[in-house]
Amino acid sequence: MEFHPLKFGFLCTILLVMVSVLGVDGHGGMRSTLGNNRLLGIFSEKIRSSRIAHSHASTTSMPLYEGYNYTQILDHFAYTPESYQTFPQRYFIDKSHWGGSQNNSPIFVWLGAEIDITYNLDVGIFIDQAPRFKALVVYIEHRYYGTSMPFGGKDEAYSNASTKGYFTSTQALADYATVIVDLKKTLKAENCPVVVFGGSYGGMLAAWFRLKYPHLTIGALASSAPILYFDNITPTYGYYSVVTKDFRDVSEICYRRVNESWDMMDKIASSPQGLLNLSMLFNTCENITDKDAFYYELEYMYMSAAQYNFEKICNAMNSLPGDVDTVSRIAAAANYAHKGQCLDLSPPNFTYSGWIWQICTDLVIRVSNPPGTTMFPPSSFDFNSYARNCYLKLGVYPRQHWATTEFGGHDIKRVLKDFGSNIIFSNGLRDPWSSGGVLANISESIVAITTEEGTHGQDIAYPSASDDPVWLKEQRQKEIIIIQKWINDYK
Amino acid sequence: MEFHPLKFGFLCTILLVMVSVLGVDGHGGMRSTLGNNRLLGIFSEKIRSSRIAHSHASTTSMPLYEGYNYTQILDHFAYTPESYQTFPQRYFIDKSHWGGSQNNSPIFVWLGAEIDITYNLDVGIFIDQAPRFKALVVYIEHRYYGTSMPFGGKDEAYSNASTKGYFTSTQALADYATVIVDLKKTLKAENCPVVVFGGSYGGMLAAWFRLKYPHLTIGALASSAPILYFDNITPTYGYYSVVTKDFRDVSEICYRRVNESWDMMDKIASSPQGLLNLSMLFNTCENITDKDAFYYELEYMYMSAAQYNFEKICNAMNSLPGDVDTVSRIAAAANYAHKGQCLDLSPPNFTYSGWIWQICTDLVIRVSNPPGTTMFPPSSFDFNSYARNCYLKLGVYPRQHWATTEFGGHDIKRVLKDFGSNIIFSNGLRDPWSSGGVLANISESIVAITTEEGTHGQDIAYPSASDDPVWLKEQRQKEIIIIQKWINDYK
Numbered sequence: 001m002e003f004h005p006l007k008f009g010f011l012c013t014i015l016l017v018m019v020s021v022l023g024v025d026g027h028g029g030m031r032s033t034l035g036n037n038r039l040l041g042i043f044s045e046k047i048r049s050s051r052i053a054h055s056h057a058s059t060t061s062m063p064l065y066e067g068y069n070y071t072q073i074l075d076h077f078a079y080t081p082e083s084y085q086t087f088p089q090r091y092f093i094d095k096s097h098w099g100g101s102q103n104n105s106p107i108f109v110w111l112g113a114e115i116d117i118t119y120n121l122d123v124g125i126f127i128d129q130a131p132r133f134k135a136l137v138v139y140i141e142h143r144y145y146g147t148s149m150p151f152g153g154k155d156e157a158y159s160n161a162s163t164k165g166y167f168t169s170t171q172a173l174a175d176y177a178t179v180i181v182d183l184k185k186t187l188k189a190e191n192c193p194v195v196v197f198g199g200s201y202g203g204m205l206a207a208w209f210r211l212k213y214p215h216l217t218i219g220a221l222a223s224s225a226p227i228l229y230f231d232n233i234t235p236t237y238g239y240y241s242v243v244t245k246d247f248r249d250v251s252e253i254c255y256r257r258v259n260e261s262w263d264m265m266d267k268i269a270s271s272p273q274g275l276l277n278l279s280m281l282f283n284t285c286e287n288i289t290d291k292d293a294f295y296y297e298l299e300y301m302y303m304s305a306a307q308y309n310f311e312k313i314c315n316a317m318n319s320l321p322g323d324v325d326t327v328s329r330i331a332a333a334a335n336y337a338h339k340g341q342c343l344d345l346s347p348p349n350f351t352y353s354g355w356i357w358q359i360c361t362d363l364v365i366r367v368s369n370p371p372g373t374t375m376f377p378p379s380s381f382d383f384n385s386y387a388r389n390c391y392l393k394l395g396v397y398p399r400q401h402w403a404t405t406e407f408g409g410h411d412i413k414r415v416l417k418d419f420g421s422n423i424i425f426s427n428g429l430r431d432p433w434s435s436g437g438v439l440a441n442i443s444e445s446i447v448a449i450t451t452e453e454g455t456h457g458q459d460i461a462y463p464s465a466s467d468d469p470v471w472l473k474e475q476r477q478k479e480i481i482i483i484q485k486w487i488n489d490y491k
Numbered sequence: 492m493e494f495h496p497l498k499f500g501f502l503c504t505i506l507l508v509m510v511s512v513l514g515v516d517g518h519g520g521m522r523s524t525l526g527n528n529r530l531l532g533i534f535s536e537k538i539r540s541s542r543i544a545h546s547h548a549s550t551t552s553m554p555l556y557e558g559y560n561y562t563q564i565l566d567h568f569a570y571t572p573e574s575y576q577t578f579p580q581r582y583f584i585d586k587s588h589w590g591g592s593q594n595n596s597p598i599f600v601w602l603g604a605e606i607d608i609t610y611n612l613d614v615g616i617f618i619d620q621a622p623r624f625k626a627l628v629v630y631i632e633h634r635y636y637g638t639s640m641p642f643g644g645k646d647e648a649y650s651n652a653s654t655k656g657y658f659t660s661t662q663a664l665a666d667y668a669t670v671i672v673d674l675k676k677t678l679k680a681e682n683c684p685v686v687v688f689g690g691s692y693g694g695m696l697a698a699w700f701r702l703k704y705p706h707l708t709i710g711a712l713a714s715s716a717p718i719l720y721f722d723n724i725t726p727t728y729g730y731y732s733v734v735t736k737d738f739r740d741v742s743e744i745c746y747r748r749v750n751e752s753w754d755m756m757d758k759i760a761s762s763p764q765g766l767l768n769l770s771m772l773f774n775t776c777e778n779i780t781d782k783d784a785f786y787y788e789l790e791y792m793y794m795s796a797a798q799y800n801f802e803k804i805c806n807a808m809n810s811l812p813g814d815v816d817t818v819s820r821i822a823a824a825a826n827y828a829h830k831g832q833c834l835d836l837s838p839p840n841f842t843y844s845g846w847i848w849q850i851c852t853d854l855v856i857r858v859s860n861p862p863g864t865t866m867f868p869p870s871s872f873d874f875n876s877y878a879r880n881c882y883l884k885l886g887v888y889p890r891q892h893w894a895t896t897e898f899g900g901h902d903i904k905r906v907l908k909d910f911g912s913n914i915i916f917s918n919g920l921r922d923p924w925s926s927g928g929v930l931a932n933i934s935e936s937i938v939a940i941t942t943e944e945g946t947h948g949q950d951i952a953y954p955s956a957s958d959d960p961v962w963l964k965e966q967r968q969k970e971i972i973i974i975q976k977w978i979n980d981y982k
Contacts, residue, residue: 076897077568079852079887080656165571177896212703214910215899361570396570405668406567408706418936418980419705421909445909489909 065092065121065139070182072143074150074166076174087150087157089175090117090141093183094126099134101189106487108195109217110139111176111209113202114355117141117148124462125197125221129480133487136192140179142172142202144354158352161395167354168362170406173205177213193490195483199223199457200433201363203425208407210423219422219486221479223460227425229365229436230403233410236366236381238435240374243306246430247314247375254314258302259375261330262295268327281331285342293345295377298330301337302376306432313337350393360390364400365436413442421445422486424479428454447482451475556583556612556630561673563634565641565657567665578641578648580666581608581632584674585617590625592680597978599686600708601630602667602700604693605846608632608639615953616688616712620971624978627683631670633663633693635845649843652886658845659853661897664696668704684981686974690714690948691924692854694916699898701914710913710977712970714951718916720856720927721894724901727857727872729926731865734797737921738805738866745805749793750866752821753786759818772822776833784836786868789821792828793867797923804828841884851881855891856927904933912936913977915970919945938973942966 068091075083099105108130110123117139126137141148144167149157157163176196184190194217198206203225210220228234235241247255268274275288288294305313316336317329324332334343350356359365368381383400390398408415425438426449433456441447449459451471459475559582566574590596599621601614608630617628632639635658640648648654667687675681685708689697694716701711719725726732738746759765766779779785796804807827808820815823825834841847850856859872874891881889899906916929917940924947932938940950942962950966 073890075569076893077659077661078566078656079659080653081886082653083656084888162571162573165569165574168568168570170568174897181892181896211705213899214702215895215901215903215906395572397575399564401672402567404706405672406665408704410706412706414981415706418912420911490905 064096065094067092069147070179072148072175072178076171076178085150087143087148089143089148089179090146091179091183092117092121092139094130094137097130097134098136101187101192103134104191104193104491105134105136106193106195107180107184107189108133108135108137108197109176109180110137111196111198111202111205112140112142112145113198113200113205114142114145114358116146118146122462123197123199123460125460125476125479128463128476132480133484135195136187136189138183140176142205143167143175144357154352158354158357164357164394164396167357169205169208169358169403170362173209173212176205176209177216180216193218193487195219195221195486197221197223197460198225199460200225201358203227203457207423207425211407211420214420218490219424219483221424221426221460221483223426224428224431224433224437224457225425226365226433226436227407228409228412228438229367229433230363230409231401232366233404234436236368237370237373239367239432240369240376242430242432242435243303244374244376246306246310246432247302250310251314251318254310254317255375257317257326257329261326262377264325264327265295265330266291278327281328282334283331283338283340283342285344286346288345290345293347294343297343297345298334299376301334303432305337306430357394357396360394360396360398362399362402362406364398364403412438413440416442416446418443423447424449424482426450426454426459426475426479428456428458430454431456431458449475449478555587556585558583560638561670563639563666563669567662567669576641578634578639580634580639580670581637582670582674583608583612583630585621585628588621588625589627592678592683594625595682595684595982596625596627597684597686598671598675598680599624599626599628599688600667600671601628602687602689602693602696603631603633603636604689604691604696605633605636605849607637609637613953614688614690614951616951616967616970619954619967623971624975626686627678627680629674631667633696634658634666635848645843649845649848655848655885655887658848660696660699660849660894661853664700664703667696667700668707671707684709684978686710686712686977688712688714688951689716690951691716692849694718694948698914698916702898702911705911709981710915710974712915712917712951712974714917715919715922715924715928715947716916717856717924717927718898719900719903719929720858720924721854721900722892723857724895725927727859728861728864730858730923731860731867733921733923733926734794735865735867737797737801737923738793741801742805742809745801745808746866748808748817748820752817753868755816755818756786756821757782769818772819773825774822774829774831774833776835777837779836781836784838785834788834788836789825790867792825794923796828797921848885848887851885851887851889853890853893853897855889855894903929904931907933907937909934914938915940915973917941917945917950917966917970919947919949921945922947922949940966940969 069088070091071086072089073083074085074087108126110120110126112120120139123139126135129135130137143150144157144164150166151157151163157167180194184192184194196206196209196217197220198204200223203222204227206220207222207225207227210217226234229238244255247258265278268278269291275291278294279287282294284294301313313333313336317333320329320332348356364383364386366381366383368379369376370380371378387398387400390396404410421443423446425447427434427437427439428451430453434450438448439450453469453471454475458472459479463473463476560579561582562577563580564574565576565578599617601611601617603611611630614630617626620626621628634641635648635655641657642648642654648658671685675683675685687697687700687708688711689695691714694713695718697711698713698716698718701708717725720729735746738749756769759769760782766782769775769785770778773785775785792804804824804827808824811820811823839847855874855877857872857874859870860867861871862869878889878891881887895901912934914937916938918925918928918930919942921944925941929939930941944960944962945966949963950970954964954967
């Protein structure tokens with residue numbers, strides 16, 4: 001199975017677009033709150049058997065995952081009768097490379113994030129490095145994703161705020177703690193060092209897990225983890241500005257065309273038959289009735305493109321004859337991106353999205369685009385309207401400062417320079433989420449590894465012997481050397 | 492107001508006796524589960540006005556506390572509709588010495604524990620050192636104690652497991668985090684360094700707070716904090732063995748008399764009229780029907796004595812004529828300790844005890860006395876019977892490994908030697924709880940300060956200029972120098 005870069009791209013973009021959907025300000029002519037349901041595809045459940053054999057293009061080893069369910073407690077932080085309910089938390093382990101507890105061989109744990117864990121079973125660094133480290137490989141699914149559903153199933157778990165209320169990042173971290181404690185006990189591996197890994201939201205969890213549970217892990221690789229995208233630590237337009245920079249780096253003219261297109265489309269939209277004309281030009285599945293829903297779709301296209309295929313999108317835009325107008329060029333790019341299929345503008349299913357729940361509760365990521373800052377149409381972040389939307393759609397009110405209260409982030413260099421150790425924050429600077437990442441070393445052992453060319457989660461993707469650029473190989477090598485040092489120091 | 496050493500002694504003993512009450516094994520002739528309600532006196536609410544003026548024997552300053560209620564959220568870790576309920580969390584601040592936010596003057600925060608916070612407003616190190624450090628002094632009450640009651644009041648909050656279910660140490664830590672964030676914001680003191688302090692259970696909270704919330708505090712003084720009295724980290728008889736050693740150090744003959752008395756009393760108890768005779772001899776308020784309830788009362792006397800007044804108890808025992816039998820000597824000591832009042836053997840009010848709830852939920856402290864280890868009557872710790880009692884009395888089932896899963900403790904030196912910083916673990920080795928404390932330095936800045944002669948929480952008690960021994964003054968000086976260094980390093 002070859003690595004699908006879009007898997008990470010999707011996640012990355014979803015993180016943002018869902019924020020946009022909720023967070024934009026309805027006042028003052030700025031965009032209102034709508035959404036895009038195609039983004040939710042990634043959340044659909046993929047049922048696999050509990051024993052999965054993966055094959056890889058350049059494989060020398062065939063990972064053999066054993067699937068288990070841990071009987072997990074619903075609420076680690078309360079002792080009400082309800083809190084004692086349990087659910088099956090799924091995890092997979094691959095023992096085939098493990099040196100065993102008698103050798104204190106390491107345990108590599110992938111902390112699942114906002115996706116069915118079976119989508120993550122090809123984490124490259126594990127497949128590539130487990131044999132070398134003689135590591136036990138463990139993948140733990142995040143509660144309320146995949147099959148790790150309280151209350152009997154997704155329909156029940158997602159039915160209302162009472163059942164969804166235990167769906168939080170703190171509970172997820174405590175889940176990982178209890179599974180790791182149990183697993184080490186079962187395997188008599190109490191003395192084996194555990195290293196945790198995660199990407200994107202999972203990278204945030206990995207960093208937080210090392211900070212909150214240092215007794216259960218000796219170190220964390222947090223790939224593309226925007227742990228600073230809370231409160232006002234990162235400018236709200238950080239994400240958009242990296243996308244904009246990515247486009248300019250590839251094609252200044254492409255950037256300028258996107259930048260100027262919004263005003264032009266505004267003009268068309270406000271003319272008689274304008275929305276109908278745009279609908280035909282952009283091949284929307286239904287006629288455009290809300291301009292913002294349509295703009296979101298275009299934004300999503302640019303954001304996806306910012307991950308992997310700038311050139312092709314820009315080519316589709318730029319290769320038309322010189323007299324073609326800008327809006328038609330944008331339409332050509334959109335049609336290219338959608339491979340001729342119609343553009344779906346229907347709103348997302350808020351109720352069934354795990355990620356929307358998370359950003360409506362403890363992960364309030366503030367994203368907006370003040371006028372003139374980037375190539376995107378202007379938007380502002382207004383917490384009150386964001387919160388109102390969460391309440392209307394999901395019956396829940398976000399706690400906007402909880403993430404920084406619980407996990408910190410402000411002034412991180414001062415706080416962690418003499419506190420904590422053994423975290424790698426890896427970021428590719430082409431990844432828009434890198435704007436909220438840790439990009440400079442904090443201390444000798446809390447380090448940042450950045451690459452100019454890197455994209456979202458690229459370092460932990462499955463390595464390709466022939467195609468990977470030198471800088472990517474070097475980055476991975478750096479990470480492996482550091483992890484090896486953690487293990488040596490532990491022993 | 493002079494310092495009342497028994498205030499801490501009481502707490503300390505309560506911590507243990509409540510464990511004994513629940514934890515002993517009903518099998519095999521060992522003691523069954525009963526209790527002693529007088530211990531709960533300390534939990535009774537003491538209502539004071541929100542503005543309290545303290546006077547001190549040797550005062551140069553008169554602390555002026557302003558009382559506030561923070562509107563605290565019921566459940567930080569869930570997003571159910573219930574979790575959004577609020578309660579008034581009480582805190583007191585004394586601004587009179589504060590150098591102000593413009594000078595980044597420090598904030599000293601006392602983390603309330605299992606007691607009405609107004610009992611703690613004379614924490615010595617604050618009163619003594621706040622002027623020197625120009626510190627803002629803050630005392631925050633622990634949820635479910637004092638007036639910081641969810642659901643409208645203690646009757647409601649304590650009525651059943653559903654309302655009590657949010658009464659956990661993790662929620663309490665998150666409470667402190669939110670109050671500190673709010674207070675710093677209100678006072679525009681975001682850049683002022685916060686140092687947290689606590690004693691006994693509060694000392695555990697202080698250490699854990701520094702470990703879990705390093706972004707909100709630069710360091711913690713954890714006085715007499717038995718953070719290692721979980722799972723099997725500390726031997727279950729650690730507490731009893733320190734009490735035993737304390738007695739032997741004072742009087743070997745006193746120790747021997749206590750040690751031999753249990754068998755003698757067993758013999759009396761098993762004879763006809765034996766319990767009646769013991770009742771008369773020991774002046775019990777009601778006739779003894781359960782020998783164990785009576786033994787608990789005596790144990791409690793020894794444990795209290797182990798804090799502060801070994802000599803007097805032993806004197807009462809030893810000063811009788813040579814031909815007086817051992818059991819009568821024990822009775823004389825008991826009558827001395829109770830100042831002629833009758834010995835109350837009625838069982839504790841489990842429902843109204845905050846501390847019993849805590850040890851029946853997340854703080855499972857394992858205490859017992861294997862035969863032959865100490866001067867106390869033998870008992871064993873059996874988790875199943877402990878849990879059964881919690882369930883019968885309170886409708887809740889303890890999570891026995893939660894404390895170490897969430898807070899660690901196993902192999903603490905390895906875990907924290909390169910992780911974390913700025914914690915003082917202070918312990919007096921005459922304090923029975925020191926058996927579960929951190930007694931050796933972990934790293935350069937996670938340090939243990941122990942004193943041979945010290946008792947429970949003595950370092951943070953109000954200093955007496957004339958009476959304090961040199962070693963105690965030196966201990967306090969060491970702590971103050973370290974705290975000053977934290978603040979200097981921060982600045």
